[in-house]
Amino acid sequence: MFVLGLNGSPRKNWNSDRMLQEALLGAEELGAETEKIDxxxxxxxxCRSCFACKRLGGTSFARCAWPDDLKPVLDKALAADLLIVAAPIYFRTVPGMVRCFYERLFYPSQIYARDGHKGYQKDLRTGLLYTMNVDDPAINRYPAETDRLDFERLVGPTKLLNIVDTCQFDDYSVYASERFDAAAKMRHREEFFERDCLRARAFGRELAADCLSDR
Ligand SMILES: Cc1cc2nc3c(=O)[nH]c(=O)nc-3n(C[C@H](O)[C@H](O)[C@H](O)COP(=O)(O)O)c2cc1C
Structure with a gap:
């Protein structure tokens, strides 16, 4: 079982990346081989709207053909047994880099079939791991569930884990952050970061177990 983890945060070893590392460890506990890409x-x-993925009889039908750094990552993802995407929430959605990845992953599978069937021949199981500042993912009607449904429709069975109330700064006193209760944020981190790591690890284990049950 090969699991590809994508860190969609610009920060390495911060919330999203740490949760992703835990999820990958969880998958490894069930025997998975894993790789992480930032x-x-x-x-x-x-998506560049080149339509190579729609050209009937074309060599790139239902595959992204655009030759940049993402092309090998897309190929690797589609060959994997499980994909885990970790991302922070930026202005109520995923960061632009992650959205660009989603466009390039989704669009080749969108073949405009009358019966709605997808272009990808094989289902790719996916886990979405979103981290955010707010303490309730519903507060801003995050499109996380919409992302999950797009994955279900175009990529394969998909589960979502929201990690909330993250610490954004290592020291709230040196950044403009009046709106936050810095002490409560730090307390929350001390009390719950390890718990969130365990939730992310369990999430990775659960996704890997789903893959094993497909066999
Ligand atoms: C540009 C930017 C926009 C953000 N927008 C939101 C937001 O709309 N809602 C929210 O809950 N958190 C928001 N945050 C906070 C991050 O989502 C949160 O701290 C996240 O856990 C950071 O992940 P990281 O540590 O992996 O970078 C924003 C952070 C940045 C840098």
Whole structure:
């Protein structure tokens, strides 16, 4: 079982990346081989509307053909047994780099079939791991569930884990952050970060167990 983890945060070893590392460890506990890629290390754009993935009889039908750093990552994701995407929430959605990845992953599978069937031949199981500042993911009607449904429709069975009330700064006193109760944020981190790591690890284990049950 091969599991590809994508870190969709520009920050390494911060909330999203740490949760992703835990989820990958959880998958490894069930025997998975894992790899992590940091999307912000790559140079790529969103869908270029070249339609190579729609050209009937074309060599790239239902595959993204755009030759930049994301192309091998897309190929690797589609060959994996499980994909885990970790991302912070930026202005109520995922960061632009992650949205660009979603466009490039989703669009080749969108073949405009009358019966709605997807272009990808094989289901790719996916886990979405979103981290955010707010303490209730429903507060801003995050599109996380919409993302999950797009994955279900175009990629394969998908589960979502929201990690809430994250610490954004290592020291709230040196950044403009009046709106936050800095002490409560730090207390929350001390009390709950380890718990969230365990939830992320269990999430990785659960996703890997789903893959094993497919066999
Ligand atoms: C540009 C930007 C926009 C953000 N917008 C939101 C938001 O709309 N809602 C929210 O809950 N948190 C928001 N945050 C906070 C991050 O989502 C949160 O701290 C996240 O856990 C950071 O993940 P990281 O540590 O992996 O970078 C924003 C952070 C940044 C930098």
């Amino acid at each position: 999307l912000y290390d790559l140079h790529y754009t969103g």
